[in-house]
Amino acid sequence: MGIALEVYRTCRRTIEEHGGGRLSRVRMAVGELAAVEPELLVYAWEAVVVGGPDEGAELAVEWRPARQFCAACGQAKARASGSWLRVCPDCGLPLEVSGGDELDVLDLSFESDAEEPGAAGRPG
Amino acid sequence: MKQVVTVKRHALAANEEHAELLRRRFAGSGTLAVNLISSPGSGKTTLLEATLRALRGTVSCAVIEGDVATENDADRIRALGVPAHQILTGGSCHLDARQVARALDEGGIPEVDVLFIENVGNLICPTTYDLGEDFKVVVLSVTEGDDKPVKYPAIFSRAEAAVISKADLLPHVPFDLAAVQARIRSLNPTGTILVASALSGEGIGGWTDLLRTRLAAKRRAGV
Numbered sequence: 058m059g060i061a062l063e064v065y066r067t068c069r070r071t072i073e074e075h076g077g078g079r080l081s082r083v084r085m086a087v088g089e090l091a092a093v094e095p096e097l098l099v100y101a102w103e104a105v106v107v108g109g110p111d112e113g114a115e116l117a118v119e120w121r122p123a124r125q126f127c128a129a130c131g132q133a134k135a136r137a138s139g140s141w142l143r144v145c146p147d148c149g150l151p152l153e154v155s156g157g158d159e160l161d162v163l164d165l166s167f168e169s170d171a172e173e174p175g176a177a178g179r180p181g
Numbered sequence: 182m183k184q185v186v187t188v189k190r191h192a193l194a195a196n197e198e199h200a201e202l203l204r205r206r207f208a209g210s211g212t213l214a215v216n217l218i219s220s221p222g223s224g225k226t227t228l229l230e231a232t233l234r235a236l237r238g239t240v241s242c243a244v245i246e247g248d249v250a251t252e253n254d255a256d257r258i259r260a261l262g263v264p265a266h267q268i269l270t271g272g273s274c275h276l277d278a279r280q281v282a283r284a285l286d287e288g289g290i291p292e293v294d295v296l297f298i299e300n301v302g303n304l305i306c307p308t309t310y311d312l313g314e315d316f317k318v319v320v321l322s323v324t325e326g327d328d329k330p331v332k333y334p335a336i337f338s339r340a341e342a343a344v345i346s347k348a349d350l351l352p353h354v355p356f357d358l359a360a361v362q363a364r365i366r367s368l369n370p371t372g373t374i375l376v377a378s379a380l381s382g383e384g385i386g387g388w389t390d391l392l393r394t395r396l397a398a399k400r401r402a403g404v
Contacts, residue, residue: 059273059275059277059306059310060192060193060309063192063193063194063195063196064192066195067188067190067192067194067195068188071186071188072186075184075186078184081183083188085192090335090338091309091335092305092308092309092335092336093309143338143367143368143369143370144367144370151370151371160191160192160193160309161189161190161191161192162188162189162190162191162192163187163188163189164185164186164187164188164189165185165186165188166183166184166185166186167183167184167186168182168183168184169182169183169184171182
């Protein structure tokens with residue numbers, strides 16, 4: 058819930074910086090190691106925007122898997138489904154884990170209050 | 182008119198900025214900051230009481246307590262003559278960096294060698310919020326399920342140390358200690374695992390040694 062609220066604050070701030078408007082969609086990247094469940098995040102998001110000026114705005118979550126590499130075997134290793142083990146399934150040595158900890162706001166789309174970009178500044 | 186704006190910002194960037202300020206503040210005062218995370222009832226406060234008694238006279242300490250309600254935990258720490266501030270989150274399940282900064286500014290917490298931040302009892306959300314700490318410690322009591330590390334892998338893989346608490350109860354509970362240690366190690370091959378009992382004193386020496394070593398290393402790095 059706290060994360061959804063922070064994401065919404067970031068959206069509002071960004072939109073205000075771009076002349077104001079109504080948020081329609083925000084895209085996030087969530088890594089499998091981020092300790093955040095996308096479904097719950099979307100549920101919290103709906104609770105954050107409901108009843109407000111951005112009601113109905115969509116949160117789209119892109120899932121980012123972690124990559125695991127075993128230096129001893131010299132190859133990337135798949136993680137067994139449902140397992141968080143960070144040791145190589147073949148040789149038992151610790152795996153190098155990269156990525157998968159993303160929790161990022163990527164971009165957002167909104168309906169601008171302005172008629173056209175830069176309209177106010179254009180000579181009539 | 183429809184516009185698309187690229188943001189590319191960490192979802193908790195605001196918290197990260199405050200955490201960075203805290204990290205600089207702790208570096209300036211040479212304070213080792215430890216973020217204690219566990220389920221409710223795993224014995225964090227009791228472990229802290231034993232720790233503070235063991236460090237008394239040699240390492241100055243202070244404690245920031247996070248709870249949804251009541252000053253009970255801070256009162257227990259103050260009873261030992263150690264400065265403590267209670268953050269009441271009023272329903273929120275974790276502490277954030279802003280709350281910790283406010284506690285330091287307004288809670289009368291002096292500059293100390295070791296600052297313990299006892300997070301709200303919860304193994305999920307506190308994992309995500311950086312408090313500017315030097316390291317996270319996860320506490321797991323032997324009365325909890327021994328599959329907890331694999332149920333909550335994120336915190337066990339991120340915490341530099343895991344303390345298995347209430348070890349005095351081991352003969353009375355079906356807790357497979359060796360299996361738990363293996364599970365934690367598989368999630369976090371380089372972390373430290375300690376087995377401790379605040380009641381019997383077992384393992385408290387190893388835990389305070391870890392704190393002293395980390396404090397000395399931080400001070401050396403700061404010179």
